[in-house]
Amino acid sequence: MDNPFLAVAPPEPDPFIAGTPRREPLTFTGRGREYFGIWIVNLVLSVVTLGIYSAWAKVRRLQYFHRNTSLAGSAFDYHGDPRAILKGRIIGLVLLLAYNLSFDVSLWLGIVTLLLLAIVMPRLLMRSLRFRARNTSWRGLRFGFDGGLREAYSVFLLWPVLSVFTAYLLAPIWHQRLKTYQFRHARFGATRFAIQLRESSFYKIYGVALLVGMAAFLLALVATVGVVAAAGTLGEGRATPLMLGLAVVGLMWLLLALLVWPYVSARLQNLVWNNLTLGPHRFQSAVRVRTLYLITFTNLLATVFTLGLFMPFATIRLLRYRIESVTLLAGGPLDDFLAAPGQDVAATGEETADLFDVDIAL
Amino acid sequence: MSTSRSEAIPALYFDGRSARPHAAQLWLEGDVLRLEAADLSRSDPVMSLRVSEPMGRAPRLVSFPDGAHAEIRAHEQFARLLQQSGHVDRATVRFAFDARWVLASVGLLLLLVWAGGRWGLPWAAERVAPLVPRLAVEAMSTQALALIDERLLEPSTLDADVTARLAETLAARTDVPHRLYFRSGGPVGANAFALPDGALIVTDELVALAPDDEAVIAVLMHELGHVELRHGLRMMLQGSAVALIMTGYFGDVSNLLATAPTYIIQSGYSRDMEREADDYARRKLLAQGRSPAVLADMLERLASAHRDGGDGPSGWLSSHPDVAERVAALRERSAPR
Numbered sequence: 103m104d105n106p107f108l109a110v111a112p113p114e115p116d117p118f119i120a121g122t123p124r125r126e127p128l129t130f131t132g133r134g135r136e137y138f139g140i141w142i143v144n145l146v147l148s149v150v151t152l153g154i155y156s157a158w159a160k161v162r163r164l165q166y167f168h169r170n171t172s173l174a175g176s177a178f179d180y181h182g183d184p185r186a187i188l189k190g191r192i193i194g195l196v197l198l199l200a201y202n203l204s205f206d207v208s209l210w211l212g213i214v215t216l217l218l219l220a221i222v223m224p225r226l227l228m229r230s231l232r233f234r235a236r237n238t239s240w241r242g243l244r245f246g247f248d249g250g251l252r253e254a255y256s257v258f259l260l261w262p263v264l265s266v267f268t269a270y271l272l273a274p275i276w277h278q279r280l281k282t283y284q285f286r287h288a289r290f291g292a293t294r295f296a297i298q299l300r301e302s303s304f305y306k307i308y309g310v311a312l313l314v315g316m317a318a319f320l321l322a323l324v325a326t327v328g329v330v331a332a333a334g335t336l337g338e339g340r341a342t343p344l345m346l347g348l349a350v351v352g353l354m355w356l357l358l359a360l361l362v363w364p365y366v367s368a369r370l371q372n373l374v375w376n377n378l379t380l381g382p383h384r385f386q387s388a389v390r391v392r393t394l395y396l397i398t399f400t401n402l403l404a405t406v407f408t409l410g411l412f413m414p415f416a417t418i419r420l421l422r423y424r425i426e427s428v429t430l431l432a433g434g435p436l437d438d439f440l441a442a443p444g445q446d447v448a449a450t451g452e453e454t455a456d457l458f459d460v461d462i463a464l
Numbered sequence: 465m466s467t468s469r470s471e472a473i474p475a476l477y478f479d480g481r482s483a484r485p486h487a488a489q490l491w492l493e494g495d496v497l498r499l500e501a502a503d504l505s506r507s508d509p510v511m512s513l514r515v516s517e518p519m520g521r522a523p524r525l526v527s528f529p530d531g532a533h534a535e536i537r538a539h540e541q542f543a544r545l546l547q548q549s550g551h552v553d554r555a556t557v558r559f560a561f562d563a564r565w566v567l568a569s570v571g572l573l574l575l576l577v578w579a580g581g582r583w584g585l586p587w588a589a590e591r592v593a594p595l596v597p598r599l600a601v602e603a604m605s606t607q608a609l610a611l612i613d614e615r616l617l618e619p620s621t622l623d624a625d626v627t628a629r630l631a632e633t634l635a636a637r638t639d640v641p642h643r644l645y646f647r648s649g650g651p652v653g654a655n656a657f658a659l660p661d662g663a664l665i666v667t668d669e670l671v672a673l674a675p676d677d678e679a680v681i682a683v684l685m686h687e688l689g690h691v692e693l694r695h696g697l698r699m700m701l702q703g704s705a706v707a708l709i710m711t712g713y714f715g716d717v718s719n720l721l722a723t724a725p726t727y728i729i730q731s732g733y734s735r736d737m738e739r740e741a742d743d744y745a746r747r748k749l750l751a752q753g754r755s756p757a758v759l760a761d762m763l764e765r766l767a768s769a770h771r772d773g774g775d776g777p778s779g780w781l782s783s784h785p786d787v788a789e790r791v792a793a794l795r796e797r798s799a800p801r
C-alpha cells in the first residue's frame with residue numbers, strides 16, 4: 103500500500119524519554135504564480151463590487167496562506183466568515199470617516215466622537231483578536247483567545263494615551279503589554295500559550311530603530327535639499343517650502359520602510375516566538391535582519407518596476423521566509439492536544455457566526 | 465458512480481476532538497464516501513460533506529458534519545474521485561488557476577480602472593455632490609481658504625474703493641450666494657478661484673490685467689458657474705474617492721481624508737467643467753445685456769500674461785489648456801439668439 107502517511111503517523115516510538123525536544127519546522131508551500139491568480143481575481147471582483155467582495159477576498163487569501171502552511175505534516179486552516187469581516191470593514195470605515203470629519207464640523211462633535219471611539223475601540227479590537235484566533239485551526243482543533251475587557255482597555259486605551267503623553271518614551275512598554283496580552287490569553291484547543299517578555303528587550307529594539315530612523319531622516323533631508331539645490335541652479339522652476347516638506351516626508355517614509363521596518367519586524371518576531379511556550383512545547387524563530395533587508399529591498403524594486411504586479415510574488419517571498427524561520431521544539435507528542443471542553447468545532451462553525459463577530463485589522 | 469477499495473486515496477483523518485492523526489483510506493461507493501483507518505471507519509453521504517477549494521499544493525480538506533475532517537495531499541487521485549462524485553469547483557476558483565482567465569482579469573482590471581476614472585467617478589460625484597451637507601461644504605471651504613492663505617497668497621494691496629466697487633457690482637449682478645476675497649497672487653500671478661461654498665478669490669494681478677471692471681465681473685461669472693454647478697465639490701469628491709481607494713489598496717496613510725481640501729487647488733477642473741462654466745457665464749452675461757466677448761478677451765489676456773511671465777502651471781492656465789477653442793466658442797455665440 104502506498105499511503106505516504108503510514109510512514110509518519112503513529113504508532114511511533116516515544117522520542118521524548120531522552121529529554122531532547124524534537125524539531126518540527128513550519129513549512130510553507132505557497133507559490134507566487136498561484137497566489138497571483140487568487141490576487142488578481144480577488145482584485146477584479148472587489149473592484150466590480152465596489153469593495154464588498156474584499157471580505158470574501160480576504161477569506162480566500164488567508165485560506166491560501168493557512169492551508170499552505172504545515173506543521174508536522176498537517177496544514178493550518180482558516181474559517182473566518184466573510185460576512186463578519188465585511189461588517190468589520192464597514193464599522194472601520196464609518197469610524198474612520200467619523201474621526202476624520204467630526205472635527206471639521208465642530209470641536210464638540212469631534213470630542214464626543216473621540217470619546218465614543220475610546221469606549222468602543224478596545225472592545226472591538228479584543229473581539230477581533232478572538233475572531234482571528236477562533237477561526238484558525240490545526241489538525242481540526244481551533245485556536246482561541248480569552249483576553250478580558252479590562253485588560254483590553256489597558257492595552258488599547260490606557261497605554262497608547264500614556265505613551266503619547268510621554269512623547270512615546272513609554273511606547274516600547276505599550277508594545278510589550280500588547281504582545282503579552284495577545285499571546286498570554288491565547289490557546290490551542292484546551293492548551294494555553296504562555297509568554298515572558300521583558301520591557302528591556304523592547305527598549306533595545308526600539309532604541310536601535312530610533313537611531314536608524316534618525317539616520318533615515320537625515321539622509322532624506324540631505325538628499326532632498328541636494329536635489330532641490332541642483333534643480334535650482336539649473337533654473338527649473340521654484341521649490342516652495344510645501345514641496346520641499348512633502349519630498350522629505352515621502353523619502354523618509356520610503357527609507358523607514360526599507361531600513362527600519364525589516365529590522366523591527368525581524369527582531370520582534372524572534373523576540374515573541376523565542377519566549378512563547380505552548381504546554382510542554384517551545385518555539386524558535388531565527389529571522390535574520392540581513393535577509394529581511396534583502397527581501398524587502400528587492401521586493402520593493404520589483405514591485406515598482408512592474409507597476410505593482412509583483413506584489414503577490416513579494417507577499418509570498420516575505421511570508422515564506424518569515425514562516426519557515428519558525429520551528430516548534432516539541433517537548434512531548436503533538437497528538438496529545440485536545441479541543442477546548444464544550445467547544446466542539448461544529449458549534450463554533452461558520453453557520454453560527456454570532457452577531458458580535460467582527461474582524462478589524464490592527 | 466463508484467471507485468473501488470483498490471483505488472482508495474490516502475488521507476489523514478482528524479476527529480475534531482484531539483490532534484491525533486489517523487492514517488486513513490478514502491473511496492466512493494455510489495453517493496457515499498467511505499473512510500477507513502486502523503481503529504475507525506465511517507460512511508457519509510456525499511451531499512453532507514464540504515470540500516475545500518483547490519489551492520495549489522495545499523491539502524484538500526473534506527469536512528464532515530460532526531466537525532471531523534480529512535486532509536488529502538494526493539491531488540490527482542482526489543480530483544478523479546471528485547469528478548466521479550459530480551463535484552464542480554466554484555467559478556472563482558477555476559478562474560484563479562487558469563492562466564487565460566488570469567490574463568483576461570488583468571486586462572479587465574485595467575479597463576475597469578480606466579473606465580471608472582473616466583466616467584464612473586465623475587458620474588457618482590455629480591450625484592453625490594448635492595447630498596453633501598451645507599455645513600461640511602462650508603467647513604471644507606474655510607479650511608481650503610486658510611490653506612491657500614497660509615501657503616500660496618498674500619494680503620491684497622488694492623484700494624479699498626476698488627474692491628468695494630467690484631463687490632457691489634457683482635452682488636447686483638447675481639443671486640448666487642457668494643463672498644468676494646482679494647489677494648496678492650504671488651506665485652500664481654493673475655488668477656481667480658472659486659471654493660465650493662461660494663468664496664471667490666481674485667488676485668490683484670488679475671484686477672490689474674483687466675481693462676475695466678466688466679472684464680473682472682466676466683471672469684467672476686465664470687467662477688460663479690463653477691460654484692453653481694458644484695464643480696469644486698465634485699472634483700473634491702473624486703479626489704477623496706481616489707485617495708480612499710489608494711489607501712485601501714496600499715495600506716494605511718491615516719490622514720488622507722484631511723488632505724481633501726487641497727484637491728481644490730492642486731487639481732484643476734476638467735475640460736467639460738470649464739466649458740460648462742464658460743457657457744454659464746455666457747448665458748448670464750447675455751441675459752444682463754453684456755457681451756460674452758469680454759470674457760473671451762480676458763481669457764486671451766490671461767493666457768498671454770502667463771505665457772510671458774513664465775509662471776509655472778497654475779489655476780487658470782493648467783486647467784484651461786484649450787484657450788483658443790474656448791475663446792472661439794465664446795465669440796461665436798456672443799450675440800443673443
Ligand SMILES: [Zn+2]
Pocket residue numbers: 686687690733738741
Ligand atoms: Zn474655470
